[in-house]
Amino acid sequence: MFLSFSILGGLVAQAQDFIENAQVSGSFQTDAQYYMLDKGIGITDLNGKKLGINGFGKVNYTNGNFSAGMRFEAFMPELNGFRSELNGVGLANFFATYDNGFIGMTVGDIYDQFGSGLTFRTYEEWSLGMDNALRGARVVLRPAQGITLKAVYGRQRYFWAPYLERDFNADDYRGIVRGADAEWDLNQSIAALNESKFTMRLGGSFVSKKQADQSSFYNIPENVSAAAARINLGYGNWAFGTEYAYKINDPSAINNFIYKEGRALLSSLSYSQKGFGAVLQVKRTDNMSFKSMYTGKQNDLDINFIPPINYTHTHSLPSMYTYSTQPNGEMAAQLQVNYTIPKGTALGGKYGTKLAFNMSQVNDIVRDSVSFGNAMALNQPGTLGYTSKFFAVSDHRFFRDINFEVDKKISKDWHLTAQYINLYYDIETIEGHAGSPVVKANIGFMDVTYKINKKQSLRLELQGLWENEVHKGYEVEESEKKDYQKRGDWAFALLEYSINPHWSFSIADKWNYGNPVEEYRDHYFTGTVTYIKDATRVMLSAGRQSEGVVCVGGVCRTVPASSGVSLTVSTSF
């Protein structure tokens, strides 16, 4: 009797703790678009889809060292430009974690990365409909100061496909991913280095996938592993980091079923002091696409992440041609310099002037034929594919971006940002438009803000994109017209009026005035009203959206041209 009371008492006390010390938080977002016909921009058929809705709701529960959460998603149906496999409603994600500092355990859907992600990275990007969470278990151990050990095991999310072991020949069958990572932070481990100017971190990871050989033609390896080592060094204002990854042969739809190993190297060197920062990054990747489904295409089921290192433009015209990583091989370099001309100097003025310079370029790697039987073959399925000299750079340039930015607060009320961009974009390789000429363009951008008073401000954006070769007079064959949508010269203007802290009204027009094809010289006019209250944002916009690419974190999705009304509501609590 006494025992049962004390158990009950204990339970009540626990239940009380479970509730009293708990925090519940969460967020919701709904993006909806109502589509309309618009002959002007070539939308003559909605294919039966008048409305697209993407929505999620997520709740987190935290109590001391314990946390749990879930995310419910609804695509009813998905917005245009999102993968149709998303269509559906359900509990997409849940997890429970206990972490006391020494050991951390998670079951459910895991987002994590090892090093810079060359061997393993799972993440979620709502605006792209991208989620490669690993459903399974993770253990994190911190046995001593500065040492972190991690292990993960599970299967990745593939839209709404079931996670259970099923028929090996199912189209949505994907393998098990398991991995381990170790990191050693010497400055935390070694007392003498605790406050040292010199910093050093070492790390290594090993990841393998176990997949089913569904092919009757190729002999697909059932276990494919990848490993990486990394080091981060710092001394005063200097920082250096590098990671090298290696993957054994992994024939897949992406690499055209070649049996070559994969390699990747990512390095960065930076110097920073107050008012000045510079960073140089270089990258070499060769056959490093690593998916838990070897038949996967696009961004499906990536186990690793190959970061693009170029500058990310976010304004309308500069972001029209955004680079996306070429999974089969790249040589890339990037230099960025930020400098602030100090306040009180002739050029700095009263508030200082912020300058930024960035240059990035990506070329192909060099591939040499390998012998196959009695002949030589280059990148033929079922062969070793090719050999590639590590430091050789192909003449085939995918992308180059040189840009310069000035950011200046002119007076208490006026602020100016201006940027010039010189762009080279191999649209044929990056977007797969066969035969389309390279985009070589100059882009200018200006953003002027005027503060009317404490609450109200006006912002004007002017942008222009001018192609060097493809413009109004460029001859286009009748049969090739379709490849010239969105090509040629563009102008963009936006006027925004905002009233703090709640309201913003804007109108914008994007005009393809210099398209070589007359019927594509369209205006894309939009009007937007935004209401923000604390963590709630409601945005209503109406008008046309041009065909384009939306990229976040180097992963992109194409957005088809559309016309209509869209509504976004997001909130968190």
Next chain:
Amino acid sequence: MTLLLMGLVVTGLHAQTKSDLPNVTLKDLNGKNVNISKLSNNGNPIVITFWATWCGPCIKEHNALNDVYEDWQDETGVKIYSVSIDDSRSTAKVKPVVEGKGWDFEILLDVNSDLKRAMNVSNPPHTFLIDGKGKIVYQHTGYFEGAEEELYEQILKISKKKK
């Protein structure tokens, strides 16, 4: 029994005593670990603002905050933690950008978006104001020119050092 449980739930919701900040550990620019749930500023307000090197409005917000930061510190003792959600493609740029732009905030790196998820941030910029007891008292998403004034009014409301 149901009533009892409901009672517990109600008292539970009213009796939150712990900090609102999640148990997430991030690295600062020197590689030191910082546990968010243990952030403290001697009882003075803390601002946590999420940004990324590729987020235009975030850069504007940071520039604006940086211009007034010294004054705000003198007047309210506030401390600003700026959480970069840059991932591995741009982590190496964070320090040069921060220094190059001359910002004075405490910078934290959320490379795996752990804190972003735990604090339910959908899109940057997203700014939280935390009082001396670790409670989130105000949050705001997005940035328009001058939005820092509203944040400052909120800081003044909870500041002990009010002038």
